[in-house]
Amino acid sequence: MNEGLPSDVDVPDGILLAGYFVTAPELLAGSGMPRTERLITASECLSDRLSLGGCWFATAREALAACLLFQLPAEARLYALLVPSEHVGGFVADIRAAGTDEPVLFAHLDGRGVGQAARKVAEGGHELGWEVLGYDYGLLHSWLCNDLYDDGVLSLGVGTNEHGLLPDRDSAQRVAAWANACGDTKPVTWFPGALIEWDTPIESRPGPATPETAPSAPQPWWRRILQL
Structure with missing residues (x-):
């Protein structure tokens, strides 16, 4: 199977896949x-992530297979985090300094494993936006959970979309550089990351039975992945 991004998603060279995760949109409100x-984030501070011995998955197939073991909200979707290559070094250095076990992130980002360019992530995704993240002892923090x-x-004139994400790479780069210059955040190396979403509903452990039977539909892309 060719796991390339569709032609209408512009992913330039030099952007790497960090990993896949599954989550549902969250309500975000507060000072x-x-x-x-409909907040979407790779930060564990602000979202309830699917976890099976860790919340990162190396492939879309592994993530979707894990979903079958849990009862997930209907809004849960598959996501991938992409990181510009020039920011990977700081991300990996923070993981190493923390001494935590991150086999998926290491495999994709540190050059020793099965590193994937972002163009090779699973078919059918679309970019939601960018966020600014930093790794700290097993958790990805977001600039949003650091009062930034x-x-x-005010300082940069940036804004977020309906998912709480920055609209483009340039905005995220500027926020990351600014956050790294601040002295009152988590002691992390802030970096920009893009989120890719697959909007096909995910099959998970069924909930209470209902009398209604859904009409048959064409086989979705995620079921084709599981059958490979």
């Missing part, structure tokens, strides 16, 4: 935060 009912949003908007 110093953008208000959104209001000051970032």
Whole structure:
């Protein structure tokens, strides 16, 4: 199977896949935060992530297979985090300094394993936006959970979309550089990352039975992955 991004998603060279994860949109409201009912983030601080011995998956197939073991919200979707290559060094250095076990992230990013260019992630995804993240002892923090949003908007003139994400790479690069110059955040190396979403509903452990039977539909892409 060719696991390339569709031609309408512009992924330049030099952007690497960090890993896949599964989550559902979250309500985000509060002082110093953008208000959104559909926050999507790779940060474990702000989202409830599917976890099976870790919340990162090396392939879309592994992530979708794990979903079958859990009862997930109907809104849960598959996502991938992509990181520009020039920011990978700081990310990996923080993982190593923490001494935590991150086999998926290491395999994709540190050059020793099965490193993948972003163009080889699973078919059918679309870019949601960019965020600014930093790794700290097993967790990915977001600039949003470090009280940086209001000051970032004021200082840099950036804004977020309906998912709480920055609109483009340039905005995320500027926020990351600014956050790294601040002295009152988590002691992390902030980096920009893009989120790719697959909007096909995910099959998970069924909930209570209902009398209604859904009409038959064409086989979705994620089932084709599981059958390979």
